[in-house]
Amino acid sequence: MTSIARLISRKPYETQVFALRRHWVILAAHVFEYLVLAAIPIGVYVFFQEAMPDFLNHPTLYPLIILTVSASELGLLLLLFTMFLDYQLDLWVVTNDRLISIEQLGLFARTVAELDLWRIQDVTSDVQGIFPTLFGYGNVHVQTAGATERFILEQVPDPYEVRKIILDMADLDRKFHQEDDAIIHKAVVGP
């Protein structure tokens, strides 16, 4: 059993429709940024080695440069790992009964929220910008009857399809709840 399964105990009649993370392009962009930043200290070191070798032979400056480059590379590696975990631990799960949002906020904060599908009133998807349009990712906003309660599935792939599926599942769940209410009403009031 995964830890996510432990976080969201599944009801007996519940089946998972889909689970979403941010689009892979978001992760790839962060990795690219990391590689560029990681190349800078190494590039500076190589530059000094080629252009000013005496500078690197200095008994004091040489260890200082090596320790600085090493610390910056290790720091970047830790940042990359943290960013990957942030990407990997943010998850939206849609079942035939509810929408669950699991969000990792930095290293020490985590939010798990859920929403009954039958309460959903409006679902909006938006794709804004060149890269989201090219790679087909965007945000899906889920609005319930409450004025402020709102879920946002951020930078998910194929937001139009996700919107359509959530709306279809919400309709199905609403019908199921209406039938349930009718049965209860019949049992209490009589035919």
Place this chain on the structure above:
Amino acid sequence: MSITIGAFLVPYLLFLALFVVGGVVNIYHMVKFGTYTLPNYIALVIFLGGAAVMIWGTIALLAGVEWATPLLTIGSDPTTTSFQ
């Protein structure tokens, strides 16, 4: 009394301690909240392997450094330091 270039190692080791704490917290999050998938294992191997290579590289590059070289001598002529 003189301060040697070995003093550079103090902030570096402090940074390494922070790096280890950050790494352990991240791995804890991965084990506790993550799914047991191939990308997670690959990321863990890259992180641990990358850190090992960088620390090993640093040790190898600094192998010949004379850490007892004076950086600053307190109470003496500043022109006698290694920054001459």
